[in-house]
Amino acid sequence: xxxxxxxxxxxxxxxxxxxxxxxxxxxxxxxxxxxxxxxxxxxxxxxxxxxxxxxxxxxxxxxxxxxxxxxxxxxxxxxxxxxxxxxxxxxxxxxxxxxxxxxxxxxxxxxxxxxxxxxxxxxxxxxxxxxxxxxxxxxxxxxxxxxxxxxxxxxxxxxxxxxxxxxxxxxxxxxxxxxxxxxxxxxxxxxxxxxxxxxxxxxxxxxxxxxxxxxxxxxxxxxxxxxxxxxxxxxxxxxxxxxxxxxxxxxxxxxxxxxxxxxxxxxxxxxxxxxxxxxxxxxxxxxxxxxxxxxxx
Amino acid sequence: xxxxxxxxxxxxxxxxxxxxxxxxxxxxxxxxxxxxxxxxxxxxxxxxxxxxxxxxxxxxxxxxxxxxxxxxxxxxxxxxxxxxxxxxxxxxxxxxxxxxxxxxxxxxxxxxxxxxxxxxxxxxxxxxxxxxxxxxxxxxxxxxxxxxxxxxxxxxxxxxxxxxxxxxxxxxxxxxxxxxxxxxxxxxxxxxxxxxxxxxxxxxxxxxxxxxxxxxxxxxxxxxxxxxxxxxxxxxxxxxxxxxxxxxxxxxxxxxxxxxxxxxxxxxxxxxxxxxxxxxxxxxxxxxxxxxxxxxxxxxxxxxxxxxxxxxxxxxxxxxxxxxxxxxxxxxxxxx
Numbered sequence: 324x325x326x327x328x329x330x331x332x333x334x335x336x337x338x339x340x341x342x343x344x345x346x347x348x349x350x351x352x353x354x355x356x357x358x359x360x361x362x363x364x365x366x367x368x369x370x371x372x373x374x375x376x377x378x379x380x381x382x383x384x385x386x387x388x389x390x391x392x393x394x395x396x397x398x399x400x401x402x403x404x405x406x407x408x409x410x411x412x413x414x415x416x417x418x419x420x421x422x423x424x425x426x427x428x429x430x431x432x433x434x435x436x437x438x439x440x441x442x443x444x445x446x447x448x449x450x451x452x453x454x455x456x457x458x459x460x461x462x463x464x465x466x467x468x469x470x471x472x473x474x475x476x477x478x479x480x481x482x483x484x485x486x487x488x489x490x491x492x493x494x495x496x497x498x499x500x501x502x503x504x505x506x507x508x509x510x511x512x513x514x515x516x517x518x519x520x521x522x523x524x525x526x527x528x529x530x531x532x533x534x535x536x537x538x539x540x541x542x543x544x545x546x547x548x549x550x551x552x553x554x555x556x557x558x559x560x561x562x563x564x565x566x567x568x569x570x571x572x573x574x575x576x577x578x579x580x581x582x583x584x585x586x587x588x589x590x591x592x593x594x595x596x597x598x599x600x601x602x603x604x605x606x607x608x609x610x611x612x613x614x615x616x617x618x619x620x
Numbered sequence: 621x622x623x624x625x626x627x628x629x630x631x632x633x634x635x636x637x638x639x640x641x642x643x644x645x646x647x648x649x650x651x652x653x654x655x656x657x658x659x660x661x662x663x664x665x666x667x668x669x670x671x672x673x674x675x676x677x678x679x680x681x682x683x684x685x686x687x688x689x690x691x692x693x694x695x696x697x698x699x700x701x702x703x704x705x706x707x708x709x710x711x712x713x714x715x716x717x718x719x720x721x722x723x724x725x726x727x728x729x730x731x732x733x734x735x736x737x738x739x740x741x742x743x744x745x746x747x748x749x750x751x752x753x754x755x756x757x758x759x760x761x762x763x764x765x766x767x768x769x770x771x772x773x774x775x776x777x778x779x780x781x782x783x784x785x786x787x788x789x790x791x792x793x794x795x796x797x798x799x800x801x802x803x804x805x806x807x808x809x810x811x812x813x814x815x816x817x818x819x820x821x822x823x824x825x826x827x828x829x830x831x832x833x834x835x836x837x838x839x840x841x842x843x844x845x846x847x848x849x850x851x852x853x854x855x856x857x858x859x860x861x862x863x864x865x866x867x868x869x870x871x872x873x874x875x876x877x878x879x880x881x882x883x884x885x886x887x888x889x890x891x892x893x894x895x896x897x898x899x900x901x902x903x904x905x906x907x908x909x910x911x912x913x914x915x916x917x918x919x920x921x922x923x924x925x926x927x928x929x930x931x932x933x934x935x936x937x938x939x940x941x942x943x944x945x946x947x948x949x950x951x952x953x954x955x956x
Contacts, residue, residue: 359752410931417681420755421881422930428874428923432916440915545870549763552756594767597760604753605745 326459331582332575333457337466337535339574340473344528345551346558346566347480348400348521354497354561355517356412358419362403362427364548366522368434369399370529371539375445385448392530393523400522401515408518409511434541442540445533469531476524477567484563489516497561546593550577553600559613568611573599632946636799643795659794659859661899666794666801667852668879668895669888673805674845675877676885676940677814678838679821681751684742684758685849685876686868687765691738692731692850693857693868694769694776697785699727700858705784712774724788728854735850739843747838754842762869769865781864782857789858797855801848806888817841818886818940871919875902878926884936889943894936898922 345367352360373395377388407422451465484490492513495503504510525548532547533539550573558569577596581589609615646658667685674682698710699722706718722730738761746757769776776782808814820827820834828834857863879898883890905918929936 359756407927411934414930414934415679416751417675417679417885418930418934420681420752421877422927424874424877425923425926425930428871429920429927432919432923435916436914436920546763549756549759553760556753556756590771591767594764594771597757597764600760601742601745601757604749604757608749608753 327582329458329460330462331578333460333462333466333470334582335575335578336571337462337469337574338578339571340469341528341532341535341547341570342551342554342574343567343570344473344476344524344531345547346554346570347477347563348525349552349555350558350561350563350566351493351517351521353555354563355493355500355514356408356419358408358416359423359552360403360408361420361423361548362407362430363423363521363525364544364546364551365427365430365434366396366399366525367529367532367544367547368430368539368541369544370396370526371445371533371543372434372438372529372541373526374530374533375443375539378446389527389530392526396523396526396529397519399526400518403522404515404518408514431542431545438541440540440542442538445537445539447534451534463535465531465534469535472527472531476527480520480524480563483520489513493517550596553596553603555610556600557603557610559610561614562610562612565610565612635946639795639799643791647791655791656859657903659789659791660856661896662791662794662798663852663856663859664876664879664899665892665895666798667849667876668883668891669802669805670845670848670852671876672880672883672886672888672891673808673848674841676880676887676891677805677809677817677821678841679751679817679885680747680838680842681755682758682842682845683755683870683873683877684739684761684846686870686872687758687761688735688739688846688849689853689856689868689872690762690765690769690863690865691853692728692735693853693863694731694782695734695850696724696727696731696854697782697857697863698775699730700724700786700788701782702784702786709777709782709784710775712772724793724855724858728851731854732847732850735853736843736847739846740839743839743842747842748835759870759873762873766865766869776865779865781862781867783862785857785861785863787858787861789855794855794859797851801852802888802892804848809886809888813837813840821886874919875922878922880936881926882929882936884938884940886940887936887938887942889946890936890938 345364348366349360349363352358352363370392373392374388377383377391383391403423403426407426408419411418411422447465451463451468453464454461455464455467484493492503492508493516495506495508496510496513500510528547529544532543551570554569554573555566556569557572558565558567573596576599577592580595581592603610643658646655650658667689671682671685674680698713698717699720701709701721703719703721706713710718742757742761746754770779772778773780808817816827816832816837819830820832820837824834853868875898879894880891882898883892883894901922902918909915909917
């Protein structure tokens with residue numbers, strides 16, 4: 324394997340990890356409330372700015388920052404659910420989209436008003452920026468941290484969903500909401516937990532995103548959020564495993580598209596991602612791991 | 621004579637006369653700024669009403685109007701652009717385009733047609749699926765269109781945008797287009813086509829059981845909406861004489877959705893009123909935002925207002941209905 328290819332592979336895995344972290348939340352939330360949360364990508368911005376604010380104080384150690392970012396993301400997710408999702412339950416599906424779209428507009432423009440649109444420099448500690456050699460290639464330590472922490476969070480999520488009562492309740496709700504309610508599952512609490520976990524992951528992705536790309540502004544969440552949705556669709560919306568798989572496939576494909584084709588095409592990177600979405604929807608609308616959705620009368 | 625029952629009432633005709641009078645008054649007595657503002661407000665009415673067809677009547681959730689406007693605007697602008705400046709501004713155009721200088725109406729129709737063709741491609745891929753795929757695919761379409769136009773700089777001048785597009789659109793062209801759009805959507809709504817669309821919006825399974833071809837109907841509503849949006853884009857470009865790849869983006873998509881929802885999904889009157897109110901609000905909030913240096917404030921307020929409307933009055937101002945004064949007249953002995 325050539326060094327160049329390995330380098331691109333690691334870049335793709337890094338980007339794919341970030342997409343996967345965001346896509347997991349999309350899928351968990353969709354699986355239960357059958358709703359796309361347009362404000363989900365903006366949690367990336369919330370996470371990135373929370374990190375920046377805490378790091379600027381110079382008092383909080385990085386492990387505590389990571390923990391606080393997860394908490395902030397979870398609380399933001401719960402707030403979004405309270406404001407825009409819970410009151411609309413039972414309304415037509417479109418109402419829910421519009422409500423989350425409105426929340427996204429509030430978060431983005433609120434961010435612009437409070438934080439200004441100026442991009443801010445975002446620095447991880449020195450050690451994260453050092454180069455590490457992997458075989459013939461050399462990557463920044465932060466890339467390995469991104470890949471490693473994503474895998475760790477995925478394993479924890481898997482254990483949670485498979486092994487705990489709340490995780491089982493979530494799966495039951497995704498399978499059949501009415502039957503789950505009849506079995507005595509607290510629907511409100513379970514939905515809240517799904518929002519909390521998914522949003523915490525997205526905020527954590529924001530911390531990593533800022534650390535990797537070095538600059539953040541109030542609109543950074545938009546494009547990654549949309550791309551993570553594409554990842555969800557590739558993997559099959561509603562399936563957590565599908566979200567992770569789709570995230571990695573999309574990250575690898577995007578990096579290979581830029582790295583392997585002549586540079587003339589690299590400007591078309593974002594167009595490529597969304598063209599993929601339309602192609603996937605045309606050829607296999609249920610994604611790789613998704614189940615066909617039944618028509619409910 | 622089966623079309624007679626769908627004629628608008630006499631008061632709706634009065635409204636048309638009033639609109640003509642307002643435009644004539646503005647054209648004769650008001651400043652160029654006021655005339656342009658009035659034209660932009662009317663274009664927003666046309667855009668909101670055409671989105672009402674797609675999102676309101678048919679119950680789809682398209683955010684693609686800005687993408688169709690951009691495509692329609694660029695196609696029309698390339699066609700009407702003065703030939704002597706084309707070689708310098710757009711060096712890569714093939715010969716027949718480089719020497720073409722069309723009039724406004726054929727160029728607008730061409731722009732609208734290209735936008736509609738784009739909608740066919742997206743629609744065929746996405747409309748067989750659940751509604752939210754359309755929302756995300758059209759959001760993606762906005763990004764695709766912007767990226768492609770940015771990169772095709774030999775045809776479009778890329779990120780610099782096309783300036784110096786001839787000012788061929790005046791308030792009268794805009795008024796005629798808006799009246800045609802409103803009239804068309806009005807006719808569709810009060811014909812069997814509109815009934816079928818609303819039936820599908822309420823319960824797709826039941827509508828299909830009644831023999832409605834859901835996919836064909838959705839495609840029709842989506843493509844027709846895109847056609848009208850493309851035409852509106854073409855007219856706008858020839859009104860403000862400039863277009864850039866990002867001019868019509870997600871904020872506009874959001875504003876249009878707000879107009880439809882606040883006006884009431886399916887209500888043409890509601891969407892038109894909401895379009896007037898929200899466009900004027902945005903225009904008058906701008907100096908305030910600049911004075912306070914709080915850019916985006918009006919967007920936040922509109923979004924918060926929208927959440928309130930969704931919670932307190934989810935059907936919007938008018939629901940699916942038109943005010944009693946404008947309802948179709950029943951001609952005795954004709955229709956039901």
